[in-house]
Amino acid sequence: MVEVASKGLSRVKEIYQDRPKRVKELKAEGKKVMGYICLYPVLEMMTALDFVPYRLFGDMREPITRADTYLPTVVCPFLRSLLDLGLKGKYDFLDGIVTSHICDVGAQIPDVWNTFVQTPYSHGIDTPHTTHQSSREREKGLLQDFQKSLEDYTGQKLTTEKLKQAIEIHNQQRALVRELYDLRKPDPPLISGVETIQVMKALMSLPVEEGNSLLREVISEVKGRKNGPPKKPARLLVWGSIIDDTALVEMIEGLEANVVMDDTCVGSRAYFPDVKLTKDPLEGLAYRYLVELKCPRTFKEASSNRNRKDYKADLESRFSYLRDYARDWKANGVILESVRYCDTHGYEVPGVTDYLNNIGLPNIYLEHDYSEGALAPLRTRVQGFLEITQ
Amino acid sequence: MYALRAHVDKMYDVGREAEKEGRPVAWVMLEPWSAAILSCMDVQTVFPENYGTICAASGAAATFLERSEAEGFPNHLCGYARNCLGYTAMMTEMGQIPPMAPGGGMPKPMLLVSSGAVCDARFKWFQALGRYFDAPIWVIEVTTSGPREALMEGAYEREVNFMVNELREFVTFLEKLLGKKMDWDKLEERRKQTRELNKVWWEVNHLTKAVPCPMHLRDFYSSMSAALYRSGHEAEEITRLYRGMYDEVKQRVDNKISAINYEEKYRIIFEGLPPWHSLGFFDQLAERGWNFVTERYYHPGRVAEVDLTGISDPIERYVRTRYQGLAKSIDETFEPEEAVKVKEEIMQKGFSQYIAARKVKDYKCDGAFLHTLLTCRGTTAPLRRIASHYLDVWKVPSITVEGDIVDLTLFDPADALRKAEAFEETMDHYKELRRKEGLGW
Numbered sequence: 130m131v132e133v134a135s136k137g138l139s140r141v142k143e144i145y146q147d148r149p150k151r152v153k154e155l156k157a158e159g160k161k162v163m164g165y166i167c168l169y170p171v172l173e174m175m176t177a178l179d180f181v182p183y184r185l186f187g188d189m190r191e192p193i194t195r196a197d198t199y200l201p202t203v204v205c206p207f208l209r210s211l212l213d214l215g216l217k218g219k220y221d222f223l224d225g226i227v228t229s230h231i232c233d234v235g236a237q238i239p240d241v242w243n244t245f246v247q248t249p250y251s252h253g254i255d256t257p258h259t260t261h262q263s264s265r266e267r268e269k270g271l272l273q274d275f276q277k278s279l280e281d282y283t284g285q286k287l288t289t290e291k292l293k294q295a296i297e298i299h300n301q302q303r304a305l306v307r308e309l310y311d312l313r314k315p316d317p318p319l320i321s322g323v324e325t326i327q328v329m330k331a332l333m334s335l336p337v338e339e340g341n342s343l344l345r346e347v348i349s350e351v352k353g354r355k356n357g358p359p360k361k362p363a364r365l366l367v368w369g370s371i372i373d374d375t376a377l378v379e380m381i382e383g384l385e386a387n388v389v390m391d392d393t394c395v396g397s398r399a400y401f402p403d404v405k406l407t408k409d410p411l412e413g414l415a416y417r418y419l420v421e422l423k424c425p426r427t428f429k430e431a432s433s434n435r436n437r438k439d440y441k442a443d444l445e446s447r448f449s450y451l452r453d454y455a456r457d458w459k460a461n462g463v464i465l466e467s468v469r470y471c472d473t474h475g476y477e478v479p480g481v482t483d484y485l486n487n488i489g490l491p492n493i494y495l496e497h498d499y500s501e502g503a504l505a506p507l508r509t510r511v512q513g514f515l516e517i518t519q
Numbered sequence: 520m521y522a523l524r525a526h527v528d529k530m531y532d533v534g535r536e537a538e539k540e541g542r543p544v545a546w547v548m549l550e551p552w553s554a555a556i557l558s559c560m561d562v563q564t565v566f567p568e569n570y571g572t573i574c575a576a577s578g579a580a581a582t583f584l585e586r587s588e589a590e591g592f593p594n595h596l597c598g599y600a601r602n603c604l605g606y607t608a609m610m611t612e613m614g615q616i617p618p619m620a621p622g623g624g625m626p627k628p629m630l631l632v633s634s635g636a637v638c639d640a641r642f643k644w645f646q647a648l649g650r651y652f653d654a655p656i657w658v659i660e661v662t663t664s665g666p667r668e669a670l671m672e673g674a675y676e677r678e679v680n681f682m683v684n685e686l687r688e689f690v691t692f693l694e695k696l697l698g699k700k701m702d703w704d705k706l707e708e709r710r711k712q713t714r715e716l717n718k719v720w721w722e723v724n725h726l727t728k729a730v731p732c733p734m735h736l737r738d739f740y741s742s743m744s745a746a747l748y749r750s751g752h753e754a755e756e757i758t759r760l761y762r763g764m765y766d767e768v769k770q771r772v773d774n775k776i777s778a779i780n781y782e783e784k785y786r787i788i789f790e791g792l793p794p795w796h797s798l799g800f801f802d803q804l805a806e807r808g809w810n811f812v813t814e815r816y817y818h819p820g821r822v823a824e825v826d827l828t829g830i831s832d833p834i835e836r837y838v839r840t841r842y843q844g845l846a847k848s849i850d851e852t853f854e855p856e857e858a859v860k861v862k863e864e865i866m867q868k869g870f871s872q873y874i875a876a877r878k879v880k881d882y883k884c885d886g887a888f889l890h891t892l893l894t895c896r897g898t899t900a901p902l903r904r905i906a907s908h909y910l911d912v913w914k915v916p917s918i919t920v921e922g923d924i925v926d927l928t929l930f931d932p933a934d935a936l937r938k939a940e941a942f943e944e945t946m947d948h949y950k951e952l953r954r955k956e957g958l959g960w
Binding site: 198199200203230234240241243247251258259263266270277278425426428443469470472477496 | 597600633635646647652653654658668685687688868870872891893899901904919921
């Protein structure tokens, strides 16, 4: 067992800066590491069979040099970067990779990865696009396939008991994250947006129990801290596609703004919905991972009356949680952001903008190409936006 | 060919007439299921994807693309979608079909039927149309399993089960919306008609394997729309036209008549969606002896025999007819021993080069033309991987030309021609390599 010298936010920063270090230590102790992309691979099933679920990211500070041979440059730079790291051997410690149908490029990644990177195990979950009854049943069936695939690979049975335990532990982590997010509600928030991203990424690099211990340290430290973020006039909610590096939020928080809340997948989208414990745990898992996760990749619309469409009611059904976030976290502005070529979020932007305009929340849309250099011009636009909100 | 296109052009006239008469009109996405079902419930279907190609070819797309951007939609989104979003925004603002709309324009729908088939952008696009129409949307689910997952024991049956349940939900939704019952006898009739149509259309396209290729891809693009974008009830007439086309193309095969008026020097597979705004570019390449013999996205698959004994549910009969699953597709494409190896390779590695590369062998291609599109990640993302399979398995090289389906400003034909000229040397080199390795052509 490795002695951990630092604790709380210091430990978080260490892990954030060198994510593979801890997981490689665990591997040396005999643990198996299962990589996964995005929110839809079911973590509980990996944990139940004693894998360390390890979320795969890109690196916006590393130039893409190898992936362009296998993916054209007109695709999502985050996924290109992720693949680039795989091709460079940065994910060689993985014992497997789990993907899902997250978007059009994401649906191609398994084929490219299997062809050019190769890991001992891979499985793709063909997550449906809607929440129709047939789709929910399909999702459960796909999780049964995933279970069989994991059992064949490990030679172990994924029992109901193990799965229920894993669900409980992962739900505990989600509850702890929500507790941490509550600490962003005061003015000024007790933890910054930058620190929150670091915590999220650290959690996505550790076994769930270790992550829970770390979270408890962080929560205790943050509650008691005297040197938290300074008070600023703008309290912002950030909505959009993946933010897996602090650079964008650092840029925003370097201005007269605190990022107090997010609706992104390295943030609240990953942690806010729990898994309901059902008699057959796969039912609860299927429901949470298909229906409860809030990502525009899943088609949802106002279901109250399918015979006619009401745009306002549809927007309310899809986005009212943003109003609740803004109210509860006292956000007075919203930054909508997306990596370039993200079609999923790109189609969503006018609708979200309409909704936010209807409820009187100032907002601005930023598109970036997932590189540090791309952020400098956005600074001026954010500055201008902050002047408007004030 | 012109008679086939006329069928598709008529779709817009018929659609506008239906709207005027208060009959239901649906905007629909291309996928195997909904058009037939909607036709059984007397819903007139119109395909905005096809309308995007018409706008591109007629030069009208620029106006709609500009409007789409003004509405806040990023300019990297699908060209068909942006064309449609811009068109719809203008139609809503004007309260009528925009006067510059080619072909008379698309009528206003009372229903949108989208799908996750082919790409996810398609259902996001129709969802975004909710800004302009109070038309309910149904998104038809399809399966998009990876190769290894699709070969798991029982996978095909589970996929069929999913599709059947999904389509049952769709029919229930339609019955409630339209206040009428589904005509199941008509669906069975559509099944047989569609099967026959696809069979004949496949046979026409199978002929392009001949050397020299008797039918150029331009002719394919001009005549494919009738097979894809139809309301369902004209299947028999369209099949008759395709039979006529078969006879014509067969006659060219028998007499070794090439599709191009030049010596066929290079047989090319086109990868991606075509530059609808610049189809004349193919003619410039034809002058250099380039004969485009096939492509991947719109070509029909072989229509397999399906045993429907004991299956009485008309939806299940339709699903099993239209969807074979990966295992059967491999069995239909490869000899039995090869098929076993391909399946083993997939279970071991998660992919098979041989599936992707099969077409270049069957059609004796000398090169692949990769048309990478700024606005279509669904078709563009796999291109480099497919190209690597072509090279590794059959020593067939590729050329990459950037462009777009609808936006003319993204395509530089002069640059593309320069690249093409240089690429000929590459194709000659690999021809020689294939000859030395005894690879067959």
